[in-house]
Amino acid sequence: MVVQEIRKLTGTEMASKESGRQQDYISFRDIWAFLQRHFLILALASAAGVALGALYIANTEPTxxxxxxxxxxxxxxxxxxxxxxxxxxxxxxxxxxxxxxxxxxxxxxxxxxxxxxxxxxxxxxxxxxxxxxxxxxxxxxxxxxxxxxxxxxxxxxxxxxxxxxxxxxxxxxxxxxxxxxxxxxxxxxxxxxxxxxxxxxxxxxxxxxxxxxxxxxxxxxxxxxxQWIEDRLVEIGRQAQEAALSAEEYRNSNDIAQVGPSGLDQQQLAEISSQLLSAQAATAGEAARLATINRMLAGELPDSYVGEALSNTEINRLRADLGAARTRLEALQTRYGADSEPTLAAKSEIARLETQINTELVRIQGVYRSNLDTAQAREELLKEQLDAIKGSVTEKNLARVQLTELESRATTYRRMYESVLQQLITTLQKQSFPIGDARMVTAATPPLAKNWPKTTLIIPMALMLGFAGGLGLAGLRDVLDRRISSGERLSRELGLPTLGHVPFTRFQAPGAKGALRFVLDAPYSGFSEALRGVKSSIDAAFPSGGPIVVGLTSVGGGEGKSTIAANLGQLYANEGLRVVLVDANFKNPFLSIQAVNTGPKAGLSVYRGTVDADGATEEKHKGEKRAQLEEVPILPVLTVEQIRKAAHPGHRFGHLPALKKKLEELRQDYDVIIVDLSTFASSADTRAASAYLDGILLMLGNRRKMTVEWLASALATFGKSRVGILGVVFNKRKTRQWWRPIARNTLDTGGRHAV
Structure with a gap:
């Protein structure tokens, strides 16, 4: 049971609840519910789109x-x-x-x-x-x-x-x-x-x-x-002719018989150049050998680096003797000492041998110097011969070079002339037989089918646009519609739990006879199953073992709270509990009238007093035979008239203290007390009597006509009273869907009801 302070929600609180709701994820179930809820709008919008598409096709001339x-x-x-x-x-x-x-x-x-x-x-x-x-x-x-x-x-x-x-x-x-x-x-x-x-x-x-x-x-x-090529051809032909004449005139004026230099002069020039290069190489080699032996004599290089010294037998013999003398000197120094006579004699021998080697190198130096002078003289002679030959052929070479240039120019102009002439011939051929860049592949033929309007395209597109428009209208309706369409919205925005959804039911018996006990006449109907779920929710809200006092009220009239109260009492009585109905609807005492007029036929009787030891009232004993024939428990109803009679005669509103006193008395004798209250939006009695109860059920039978703001304003009439709200029961809900036929159940009594 949820006990809360009922008050009117402000705009800021509603906005905060709305923003909190927008943070939730949209599931496939929400989408499916949206489509179910707005199926008619979507179907009409889609049909309108298809109709407009068909109208467009009918009025558009085909192309x-x-x-x-x-x-x-x-x-x-x-x-x-x-x-x-x-x-x-x-x-x-x-x-x-x-x-x-x-x-x-x-x-x-x-x-x-x-x-x-x-x-x-x-x-x-x-x-x-x-x-x-x-x-x-x-x-x-x-x-x-x-x-x-x-x-x-x-x-x-x-x-x-x-x-x-x-x-x-x-x-x-x-x-x-x-x-x-x-x-x-x-x-x-x-x-x-x-x-x-x-x-x-x-x-x-x-x-x-x-x-x-x-x-x-x-x-x-x-x-x-x-035309341009032809003009160019004339110009190039003139230039080619002038170049050829210039070459021939230059050849005759310089007495040149053939193109290129004379063969004899060229041969002599090549031979002298080759000999000069050989002489220069020999001079360089002799100069290098002389420089090397000079360094050896100066002591900068050992004599072993000179090739002539290595191949000279005299120097090789002297070197061998020098090596033996040095070996003997080392042995004598070891044996007799450095100043002994044999040692001094060995040193004199070594000096003599070195002097002889140096004398031989000086002789080789003289040979190298002589060879260098000879090579230099030969080189000078070859240079003089080369200069003489060059001086004789210089003038002819200059003339030949100039003639070669003139002939090359004449040849270039002649080739240009031939190329332009070939281009002119090709262009004239194209002009006489031109070929286009494009050719026909397939000629156009009269089409067999129209291009527009295309029925297979326009109708689906119109259907999609109509469906999209329907989605927009449905979404706009959802945004602007504040009606209580589901218990989820009620729980989210007002914090009221939903205990069940009682389906719309057509009762077999006329009037209220079948309605007040239908839960027992059709135990497996949707109506009965929904009330059993509501009963389970009520039982879970209270501890077991003690009496419970539950009131049923609604915002407006005609929402079926009295019918629900009677059937809910039948469920409790069917389980063997002591149940009593209290009619606290002082404006429209429906249960009191039914208990007085219909009586046991509707499963009701007027409350006659306290229960006896076995839980049976006096009225129950009187109607025991009739109850056995009908197999329906008889519920006692504390009528409005009985409550008013129990009130103080001097008090105009004494029925409220009397109701409170009666409820206290009934708590001693009954397990379940169900109170049928007036509509709380327009009745101050209901708001006052709610404080005497353990909890109340809010019946919403016209939820399609009720907005969240209206219900919040109605609940705000409770003021600061702390009311135990068990939850909301949606009554008269139509469960028939467009894809599901109406279910029909055959009753034991031969009647039927539609869900």
């Missing part, structure tokens, strides 16, 4: 698009960039895009319009712009008020030939479509019209005009190129 295909073949015309490595023809994407724009150009459009006489075509002329429509409307209005002014305005607004052509061109280009097929060199040229034959004729005319214009442009380019 047909015919397509002609051409291919850009640059390899035939040889006007392309060529890959130097592979030699293949390369057509850039920008070039293809340029051709697409050329096909859609005004020049092509103007030519096709004149060819097909489209300025008189009503299909293009009637499709005027909004400016033309406004101008026509203004002219019509002026002609109504002033015919002369209207005629002047019509004459002034009458378009000339160029304006007609521009308008026709705008309408024509709006119907032309050109696109590249994938990454290929194929272009699709399409034309859209209400007449399929006209569409094919216009598409073919555009393709043929484009190919012809390309061919004409190429012919003009070739003609201009041929």
């Amino acid at each position: 047909y698009t015919s397509i002609a295909r051409i291919v850009i073949d640059r390899e035939q015309a040889r006007i392309a960039s060529q890959d130097a490595s592979t030699g293949t023809i390369i057509i850039e994407t920008a070039e293809i895009a340029s051709e697409v724009e050329i096909v859609k150009s005004e020049a092509i459009a103007r030519s096709v319009i004149k060819q097909l006489n489209l300025t008189e075509d009503p299909e293009i002329q009637t499709s005027s712009s909004w400016r033309s429509a406004v101008r026509g409307a203004v002219v019509t209005m002026l002609s109504v008020f002033d015919p002369a002014t209207g005629e002047d305005a019509e004459a002034a607004g009458k378009p000339n030939e160029e304006e007609i052509m521009r308008r026709t061109m705008a309408g024509f280009l709006g119907r032309v479509s050109v696109r590249r097929v994938g990454q290929s060199y194929v272009l699709e040229i399409g034309y859209t019209s209400t007449d399929p034959v006209k569409a094919a004729r216009a598409a073919n005319a555009i393709a043929n005009t484009y190919m012809q214009s390309s061919l004409d442009a190429k012919s003009q380019i070739i003609a201009r190129g041929a």
